[in-house]
Structures are given as structure tokens and as C-alpha cells.
Amino acid sequence: MTDIQQPYPDVLGMFAAERLTVEGVLHCAIGVHPAAAPLDQPLELLALLQNLTDQPLPVRLTIRIPVRDAQGNLLNFFTPKPKLGITLAGGDCGLMRIPLTPQLPTPASKRYGVRVGVTASAPPEFKQIRPLAGGEPPRQLALSPARQTALREIAFGAKQSVEGQIDVAFNVLPGQPALELTNPQPRYEPLWTVKELQQDQQQINAMAGQALTFARAIDHSQVHAFLLEHVQNVFTDAGHALYPGEAAAIAKPLTYVVAGGLEREEAFSLAEGRWFVRLCRLMIDDPTVIQSLDATLTQLFTAIVQDAVLVSFHIVHQDTGVDFGDAQEQADYASKLVAALEGKGQVSLEHIYVPLALAGVLLNAQRKLPGENPWHTLVALQAARDVRINEIGDEFSEVFGILNDLIAGAEKLLREMRVPRD
Numbered sequence: 001m002t003d004i005q006q007p008y009p010d011v012l013g014m015f016a017a018e019r020l021t022v023e024g025v026l027h028c029a030i031g032v033h034p035a036a037a038p039l040d041q042p043l044e045l046l047a048l049l050q051n052l053t054d055q056p057l058p059v060r061l062t063i064r065i066p067v068r069d070a071q072g073n074l075l076n077f078f079t080p081k082p083k084l085g086i087t088l089a090g091g092d093c094g095l096m097r098i099p100l101t102p103q104l105p106t107p108a109s110k111r112y113g114v115r116v117g118v119t120a121s122a123p124p125e126f127k128q129i130r131p132l133a134g135g136e137p138p139r140q141l142a143l144s145p146a147r148q149t150a151l152r153e154i155a156f157g158a159k160q161s162v163e164g165q166i167d168v169a170f171n172v173l174p175g176q177p178a179l180e181l182t183n184p185q186p187r188y189e190p191l192w193t194v195k196e197l198q199q200d201q202q203q204i205n206a207m208a209g210q211a212l213t214f215a216r217a218i219d220h221s222q223v224h225a226f227l228l229e230h231v232q233n234v235f236t237d238a239g240h241a242l243y244p245g246e247a248a249a250i251a252k253p254l255t256y257v258v259a260g261g262l263e264r265e266e267a268f269s270l271a272e273g274r275w276f277v278r279l280c281r282l283m284i285d286d287p288t289v290i291q292s293l294d295a296t297l298t299q300l301f302t303a304i305v306q307d308a309v310l311v312s313f314h315i316v317h318q319d320t321g322v323d324f325g326d327a328q329e330q331a332d333y334a335s336k337l338v339a340a341l342e343g344k345g346q347v348s349l350e351h352i353y354v355p356l357a358l359a360g361v362l363l364n365a366q367r368k369l370p371g372e373n374p375w376h377t378l379v380a381l382q383a384a385r386d387v388r389i390n391e392i393g394d395e396f397s398e399v400f401g402i403l404n405d406l407i408a409g410a411e412k413l414l415r416e417m418r419v420p421r422d
Contacts, residue, residue, distance in 0.1 A: 006201050006277055008129045009138035011093035011192040012050040014148075016156035017344075020166055021132055025053050026088075026120040028166065031156040032100075036171035039102050042184050043170060045079075045116060047096040048156055048191075051088040052130045055123035058087050061096060062117035064165060069109065076103040077114065081186050091129055093192040095151075099184040108174040115165040128328055131335030133345065136274075136303075139203070139281060140196035204280045208271075211280045214290050215270060220259035224369050226294050227254045230301055238340055240347040243387060245380030249360030250352065252367045253308040258297075265311055275303040302338045309334035312359030319362055319409075320402060324355065349388065353399050357381065361406040365413055374414060375421045378407055 012019055016029035027050035037043040051057045061084045065077045078101045086096060100114070141148060159167050228251040235242045242250070253261075262273045270276050278300055282289045290296050297304070310331065313324045324330055340347045361381070364374045385400055 006197060006204055007135055007274065008091055008197065009192070009200075010050075010130065010135040011138050011141070012048050013134045014137050014141075015151045015154070016048055016158070018156075018158045019050075019134075020118060020158040020160065020164075021052075022118055022120045022164070023122050024128070024132065025057060025122045025126070026050065026059060026118070027052060027130075027134075028118045029156040029158050030116050030166040030168045031154040032168050032170045033154050035155075036173050037102060038108075038173040038175035039104060039106065039177045042099040042101040042182060045098040045100055045114070045168060046154060046156070047098065047116060047118070048093070049086070049088055049096060050093040050130070051091055052128055052132070053123060053126040054090040054129050055126040056087050056089055057123065058085065058121045060085050060117075060119045061098070062119075063098065063100070064115040064117060065100075066112070066114065069107070069112070073105070073107055075106045075112070077101065077106065077112075078103055079186075080183070084186055086188055089193065091194050091197070092190065095189040095191055096186065097189060098186045101182075102172045104177060106172055108172050110171045111169045112172060113167055113169045115162060115167055117165045119164065132332045133335035133339040135335060136278065136281075138192055138196060139200045139284075141192055142190055142196065203284050204277065207280045207284050210287070211276065211283055212270070214283075215276055215279065216260075218259050218293075220255045220367060221369055222293060223258050223297060224251060224255045224367070226297055227251045227258070227301075227304070230298065234301065234341050235347060235352070238343065238347045240349070240352065242352065243380070243384035245377065245382070245384040246352055246357055248377045249357040249364075249381050252360035252363040253312045253356055254304050255367055256363055257307040257311050258300075258304055261311055262307060265314060267314065268311060273303075274306045275300045278303040302341055305341060306334045306338050308356060308359075309337060312355035315362055316355045316358045316402075316406075320405070322402060349392065349396060350399070353396075353403065358399075358403060358406060361403065361410050364410050365417060365419070373422070374410075374419060378410055378414075382407065 012027045012029060019027045019029050021027055029048045031046040033044050033046060045063065047061055049059055063079050063082045066075055069075055079099060084096065084098065088094065157166070161167050228247060231250050231254065232242055232247045257273065258275065262268045262270045282296070282299055313330045316322060317324055336345060337351045339345045340351065364377055368374050385403060388396065389400065
């Protein structure tokens with residue numbers, strides 16, 4: 001087996017619940033520590049910066065400081081460098097620490113705010129190595145556990161009252177000005193570099209043989225029922241309950257990628273599958289995790305969804321010729337669906353049908369389970385389609401047109417296979 005292709009991790013997502021994406025090449029979130037400080041005692045603006053490309057990335061930060069409060073009082077916040085520049089190495093993630101000191105005549109008050117403008121210059125040529133919506137957390141970090149805990153306690157955010165500028169708020173406490181002033185300077189702290197990825201890669205490659213034995217022993221009849229139920233539960237929890245026909249159709253490509261589909265489809269491989277990489281990582285942490293298949297599938301689920309989306313785009317395009325965008329656009333779409341299922345976004349009707357339910361129609365006959373009648377699956381999906389049309393009208397007519405053509409082809413195949421309707 002070839003070396004496992006470990007994706008670049010989403011380091012920023014370990015510490016920030018939201019992020020600003022800049023020009024498709026940078027993730028950023030801003031926090032402040034401590035959240036309150038007296039006069040002449042510096043606090044720090046903390047800029048989490050994550051390079052989404054494989055090339056050096058110039059980043060510029062501009063600290064926009066108010067000069068008066070809402071009552072017209074003069075404010076004085078000092079930072080030694082209101083404009084900062086840094087170049088992140090390819091794939092790196094780090095923390096820019098920017099001192100900010102409240103000084104006289106600033107009155108003690110709550111919820112002072114500054115804005116941090118963030119810009120980045122995309123390299124002339126680059127490969128996007130992280131999805132826009134985030135991804136897997138890192139296994140290795142250049143931080144102690146205590147330092148990681150301290151960063152998790154900071155409220156990093158990406159709210160904007162002005163586009164491209166992140167708002168951050170803090171309090172100024174009452175007290176006497178300090179007799180001696182300190183003069184801290186901005187500094188950059190690396191959180192993750194490619195070195196950590198290489199160490200992680202070695203561990204995953206060492207575990208790949210055991211994981212491969214487990215993965216290749218999985219049969220679709222072992223996993224389909226669980227995935228069908230889990231699909232219904234996860235979409236419901238994400239705020240978009242499925243009709244039975246939709247759940248049945250979506251479960252087909254999920255079952256397919258777990259039970260050998262990644263090795264059957266051209267341009268895919270198990271070594272590059274997100275669910276297989278996650279399996280290796282789980283087994284590194286606990287080799288006994290595979291003793292319960294259902295528990296393992298639960299932890300692998302969103303990675304299975306990500307693989308299923310990419311394979312589904314491929315097989316639907318092959319059958320219909322429909323253009324679903326380039327590989328990066330498809331990967332970003334898959335990542336956004338995964339993020340939504342993990343509670344970090346909104347699931348839409350499009351996510352149900354494009355491409356998962358569409359692919360489920362194409363896989364209907366070959367992913368047939370013992371005791372299942374694939375005719376009934378098609379009937380249930382058509383019933384769901386009719387209800388959705390009543391709910392939204394013609395808004396989704398193009399997708400449902402593709403669906404109708406695929407269903408007609410699937411029915412023809414079942415007749416040719418002489419599959420009885422009842």
C-alpha cells in the first residue's frame with residue numbers, strides 16, 4: 001500500500017469557533033488576553049493565522065483604535081506597531097501577539113472595542129492544502145498541554161462590523177496608573193508547522209497495515225443499517241430532517257465508500273480516503289477501538305460523508321456529464337457539508353440531493369441489501385421529491401430534473417435485471 005496521504009490539519013479550529021477567510025488563502029480569528037486590564041497594564045490582541053496554501057503567504061494586520069467613546073471622552077490605547085506584516089510559511093499556523101496598553105485619559109469602562117483589519121496576498125501559483133470550512137484537528141502541536149488549555153479559554157472570534165475587520169472587545173479597570181511603564185513588542189508564536197505533519201505521517205504509515213486489514217474486512221451488509229440510522233439522526237440534529245427515501249438514498253454512497261468503493265473508482269484510493277486516515281489516527285490512540293464497529297463508524301462518520309460526497313460527484317458526473325466544478329470546489333463543498341453536520345454551519349436542501357441522493361440512485365441496484373427491494377427505495381425517494389416540490393416550488397427544478405432522469409435510468413436497470421417490484 002502507498003503511504004497514507006495525511007491532510008493538513010485545522011489548527012485554528014481547535015481554539016476558535018468561528019473564522020474569517022481572507023481571499024481563499026488565509027483563516028484568521030482574533031482574541032484578547034486578559035479580557036480586562038487597568039491603565040498602563042498591557043493586554044494582548046491575539047491573531048490566530050492559518051495558511052491555507054503550500055506557499056509562503058504575506059499577511060498584513062492593521063489595528064484600528066477608537067479615539068473617543070460614545071460619550072465623547074478621549075481615549076488613548078497604545079500599540080507600538082499599529083500596522084504589522086508577517087509571512088507565514090506554507091501550511092503554517094501561528095499566533096501573532098500584539099500588545100495594547102490603555103493609558104490616560106482613557107476612563108475605566110466596559111466593552112471598549114478595536115478592529116483588526118486582515119489582508120493577505122495570494123501567491124501567483126499555489127496549491128490549496130486546507131479546505132475553506134476547516135478539517136481534522138492536529139495530532140501534534142508545538143505547545144504544551146497547559147498552553148493549549150490556556151488558548152482554549154480565550155474567546156477567539158471573527159465578527160465583523162466592517163468587512164475584512166474583526167471586532168474585539170475588552171474592559172479597562174479602575175485603578176492608579178503604573179509608576180513604571182513596560183514596552184512589550186509584537187511577536188509571532190508558531191503553533192504548527194510542516195514538521196508536525198511529517199511526524200504524524202510516520203505514525204499513520206506505521207498503523208496503516210492493521211487498519212487496512214480491518215477496513216478490507218468490512219462488508220456493506222455490516223454497515224448499511226447503522227449508517228442509514230445515523231444519517232437520519234445527524235441530519236435531524238443539524239436542523240434538516242430527512243424523509244425516509246432521502247435517508248435511504250444518502251446511505252447508499254456512504255456504505256459504498258466504506259465497503260470498498262474507494263478502491264473501485266478511478267482516481268480514488270483507500271490511502272487517500274479521509275475515513276481511512278481518521279481510522280489510522282483512532283487506532284494510534286487506541287488499537288482496541290475497532291472492537292465495536294458501530295462505535296468506530298460513529299467516530300468516522302463525518303469523514304465517511306466527506307469521502308462519499310467526492311465519490312458521488314465523480315459517479316454522477318460520469319453518468320450525466322453535469323459539471324460540478326473542479327476538484328477544489330468539490331472538496332470545499334464537501335468540507336462545508338461536514339462543518340454543517342458538526343454544528344458549524346447550515347445544512348440546506350442542496351446538501352441532501354447534490355450529490356449524495358443523486359449518487360444513491362445510481363448505486364441503488366448494486367448496494368442492494370438482503371431483504372431490500374430497490375424498487376421501494378426509488379418509490380420512497382420520489383415521494384420525498386414530491387413533498388419537497390410542494391414545500392419550495394420550482395426553486396430546485398434543475399436538480400430534480402437530474403434526479404428524475406437518474407430514477408428513470410435506475411428503473412430501466414431494475415427491469416433489465418428482472419428485479420421484481422414486490
